[in-house]
Amino acid sequence: xxxxxxxxxxxxxxxxxxxxxxxxxxxxxxxxLPPPEDAFAAMVKGMAGGRLGYDFWRTVERTAxxxxxxxxxxxxxxxxxxxxxxxxxxxxxxxxxFRSTPASAMxxxxxxxxxxxxxxxxLVAAFGAALVILFNVAYGVMNARKTRLLAAKVMGATRFxxxxxxxxxxSLPQTFVGLRNGVSLALVIVVVAExxxxxxxxxxxxxxxxQQLFEMPDMYAAIFAAxxxxxxxxxxxxxxxxxxxxxxxx
Amino acid sequence: xxxxxxxxxxGLAAAAAAGAAGRAAEPVHITIxxxxxxxxxxxxxxxxxxxxxxxxxxxxxxxxxxGKSTLINLIAGLIPADAGTILFGGKPxxxxxxxxxxxxxxEALFPWVSAWxxxxxxxxxxxxxxxxxxxxxxxxxxxxxxKIDLKRYPYELSGGxxxxxxxxxALVVDPEVLFLDEPFSALDYEMTLFMREQLQRxxxxxxxxxxxxxxxxxxxxxxxxxxxxxxxxxxxxxxxPDVPMPRPRSDxxxxxxxxxxxxxxxxxxxxxxxxKA
Numbered sequence: 001x002x003x004x005x006x007x008x009x010x011x012x013x014x015x016x017x018x019x020x021x022x023x024x025x026x027x028x029x030x031x032x033l034p035p036p037e038d039a040f041a042a043m044v045k046g047m048a049g050g051r052l053g054y055d056f057w058r059t060v061e062r063t064a065x066x067x068x069x070x071x072x073x074x075x076x077x078x079x080x081x082x083x084x085x086x087x088x089x090x091x092x093x094x095x096x097x098f099r100s101t102p103a104s105a106m107x108x109x110x111x112x113x114x115x116x117x118x119x120x121x122x123l124v125a126a127f128g129a130a131l132v133i134l135f136n137v138a139y140g141v142m143n144a145r146k147t148r149l150l151a152a153k154v155m156g157a158t159r160f161x162x163x164x165x166x167x168x169x170x171s172l173p174q175t176f177v178g179l180r181n182g183v184s185l186a187l188v189i190v191v192v193a194e195x196x197x198x199x200x201x202x203x204x205x206x207x208x209x210x211q212q213l214f215e216m217p218d219m220y221a222a223i224f225a226a227x228x229x230x231x232x233x234x235x236x237x238x239x240x241x242x243x244x245x246x247x248x249x250x
Numbered sequence: 251x252x253x254x255x256x257x258x259x260x261g262l263a264a265a266a267a268a269g270a271a272g273r274a275a276e277p278v279h280i281t282i283x284x285x286x287x288x289x290x291x292x293x294x295x296x297x298x299x300x301x302x303x304x305x306x307x308x309x310x311x312x313x314x315x316x317g318k319s320t321l322i323n324l325i326a327g328l329i330p331a332d333a334g335t336i337l338f339g340g341k342p343x344x345x346x347x348x349x350x351x352x353x354x355x356x357e358a359l360f361p362w363v364s365a366w367x368x369x370x371x372x373x374x375x376x377x378x379x380x381x382x383x384x385x386x387x388x389x390x391x392x393x394x395x396x397k398i399d400l401k402r403y404p405y406e407l408s409g410g411x412x413x414x415x416x417x418x419x420a421l422v423v424d425p426e427v428l429f430l431d432e433p434f435s436a437l438d439y440e441m442t443l444f445m446r447e448q449l450q451r452x453x454x455x456x457x458x459x460x461x462x463x464x465x466x467x468x469x470x471x472x473x474x475x476x477x478x479x480x481x482x483x484x485x486x487x488x489x490x491p492d493v494p495m496p497r498p499r500s501d502x503x504x505x506x507x508x509x510x511x512x513x514x515x516x517x518x519x520x521x522x523x524x525x526k527a
Contacts, residue, residue, distance in 0.1 A: 147357040150328050154350040155372040155419075165371075169362045247361035250405040 034217045043221035052218070055206040056225050059190055062118065062202065063233070066125035066186040067179070074130040074182075075175065078137025082171065083163055088138050099135055103128030103189050107197060121193035121202075128189050129182035136181070140174025141167050173248040176241040183233050191226055203229070279304035279459045280325060280427065285334035287317075287324060294320050296484040298334070302427075307453050307460045309470035311516065312480030312488070313524045318463045321485070322429045325461070326350050338426060346427070349420030349458075353432040355412040359404040365415045366400035372423045390422055394452060410441035414448060421452065430462045434469070446473060454497055467520065471513050472499060479516060481523045489519050 016036050022028060023035050046052025081088040106124055114120040144167045152166045194204025203226045210219035241248060280302035287295045294317040302308055310318045323329045325336055327343045328350070338346040352358035359368050366387065373383040391400070396418065398411050407415065413433055420428055433449075434442040450473060453460055464470040470477055471493055479488040493512060495503050503509055 145357040147352050147354050148360065151350070151352060151358045154326055154328060154348065155423075156375050161375065166360070169360070172362075247403065247405060250361060 031214065032216060034220070038217040039220035039224070042215075042217035043224060046218065046221050047225065052206060052221055052225060055201050055203050055222070056229065058201045059187075059194065059203040059226070059229065062122050062190045062194075063125065063183065063187050063229075065122045066190060067129055067183050069122065069126040070129035070133055070182055070186065071179065073126075074133035074178075075137055078134040078175075078178075079141055079163075079168065079171065081134070082138035082141025083167060085142055088142065095131060095135055095138075099131040103185070104192055107193065111197065116198045121190055121197060121199075124193060125186040125189040129186040132182045132185055133175070133178040136178025137171055137175050140171030140178075143174070144170035172245045173241075176237065176245055176248070180234055180237045180241075183237060184230060187226075187230050187233065276306075277304045278302070279306075279339055280461075281335075281337045281340075282325065283335050285324060285336065286332045287320065287329075288332055291483075293484040295324070295331075295334075298485065300478070300487065302459065302461060303476065304339070304459055305457045306475040307462065307473055308476050308478055309474035310461065310463045310478045310480065311465075311467060311470045311520065312485065313482050313520070316480045316482050316523075317485045318465075318480060319431050321480075322350075322431060322461055322463055326429050347423050347425045349423065349425035349428040351413070351416050351420050351428070351430040351433045353435055355409070355416045355433075355436070356404075358416055359412060359419075361403060361405050363403075364401050365398065365404055365407060365411075368404060368415055369400070369419045369422050372419060376423065386422060387418075390418055393455060394418065394448070408441070409437050410445055413437065413445060417449070417452065421456070421458075425458060427459045427461065430460065432463050432465060435465060442469075449473065450498060467513060467516055468504070471509065471516060472503065477516055479519050479523070482526055488523050489516070491515065 019033075019036050023030065023033060027033075043052065047056065081091065103124055106127060107120075110120045110124045110127075114123060148166050148170065149162055152162045157165060190202070191204040191207075193199070194202030195208045196204075199205040203222055206222040207219055207226070210216070210222055278301040280300075282298065282300040282302075285295045285298040285300075286293070310321060312318050320329070324331050326348055336343065338348075359365075360371065363371075369390070370383045370387050373386060378386070387400075390396075396414065398407065398414065400415075404412050404415060413436075417430075417433070430449075434445050437445060446469060449462075452458075453473075462470070462473060464473075474493050476490055476492055478490050480486070481488045491512065493509075495506060495509055
């Protein structure tokens with residue numbers, strides 16, 4: 001392997017070194033900042049059949065449901081809105097407004113409507129992600145290369161064929177941007193929801209509970225698990241995009 | 251309107267370098283009458299008449315912004331006309347098979363499928379069954395002697411190869427008319443020369459009526475049977491001379507005195523129109 005492959009590890013090593021330094025110099029109370037190996041041990045123990053592993057998969061499950069619901073609704077609606085610019089312009093402000101509203105502000109409303117169950121957490125996350133996906137899909141469709149649409153038209157494609165054969169594929173790279181941003185947002189919302197809305201499981205609950213019980217290695221382990229999940233989801237979508245949208249950026 | 255009679259006017263025909271004699275018998279393919287198109291800036295075409303001969307290669311040349319591309323876009327139905335009629339051998343556009351080659355091949359081809367699938371796409375639209383589609387693409391490839399790996403995606407090909415794929419996509423339906431909007435202007439000089447020869451070969455083989463917009467006078471004259479010289483806006487026919495040089499043409503054609511004379515004549519008319527501003 002080439003030397004460049006290992007470059008990202010330099011930052012990781014630096015972070016661990018800083019952590020050791022902080023522990024050694026007692027910058028922070030040792031109860032609040034245990035040495036790295038304690039947090040690492042807690043993570044291994046938790047993920048290998050412990051509570052942390054269970055909570056991790058609960059969060060994955062909720063995020064997956066949220067993004068699935070969001071995609072199923074937002075992609076068709078985004079295409080419909082994007083293919084008719086006049087309609088999109090008429091609802092653009094509403095979409096932009098709610099896209100800019102912190103989804104966490106919607107928790108109380110969703111709680112009143114859907115109760116204190118899993119459904120509420122999933123739906124708030126889906127709501128936030130759907131707007132991000134919708135916005136990107138609609139712009140992907142609207143920004144379809146005009147020449148390509150004309151080329152299809154001059155070859156005799158009907159409006160419907162132009163939509164299915166050109167616009168849809170043209171919008172795919174932007175749709176993936178929406179999906180990646182959407183899944184990040186969904187994860188944030190799910191984790192926050194798990195902390196506060198009467199939860200008994202999930203990574204958010206794990207972080208919060210560990211903090212309440214002063215089980216600091218567990219708390220750091222849960223934080224890193226959440227980080228790994230976010231990074232992994234983004235990577236997953238990037239790999240899928242590279243595989244299916246091979247022409248992206250070309 | 252000078253344009254209304256310009257095509258057949260004996261005075262203008264005589265001004266052309268040669269070949270006026272055979273013109274009366276020339277069958278007309280595209281008949282344009284009273285074509286009118288206004289943009290925000292004013293009229294681009296105002297009651298414009300033109301006859302495009304059948305089975306001939308017509309190059310369109312004129313000052314910047316005079317509406318060269320607009321003309322073929324109007325004829326090909328890419329933009330709607332404000333008024334006027336355009337008939338292809340008496341038929342309207344919707345009953346006519348046309349091919350169109352865009353200047354920007356990168357944005358005209360479909361990057362999500364292979365070059366082969368790009369070429370076959372118009373046949374798919376026409377609901378031609380798959381075996382027949384394959385047969386027709388194969389025939390076209392053999393006919394043109396194309397040596398490109400068509401299984402590749404368009405973005406994996408060179409600029410010239412991509413434009414060749416667009417030309418094949420336009421030709422695969424055996425169009426009655428092929429429109430080309432500055433097809434080689436995004437290519438480097440070496441590739442442009444190569445593509446000119448390819449296009450000339452396609453024309454010699456198929457004798458499809460072709461209308462080429464060009465910003466290169468030498469290219470316009472070299473490829474054409476007739477050069478349509480447009481005036482400034484609103485565009486009228488400044489001249490429509492024959493190019494009587496025999497085909498296939500080659501580098502020697504470029505130094506043929508008759509060719510040089512005709513090119514000079516076209517340049518003179520072009521300069522005159524440019525100065526009118």
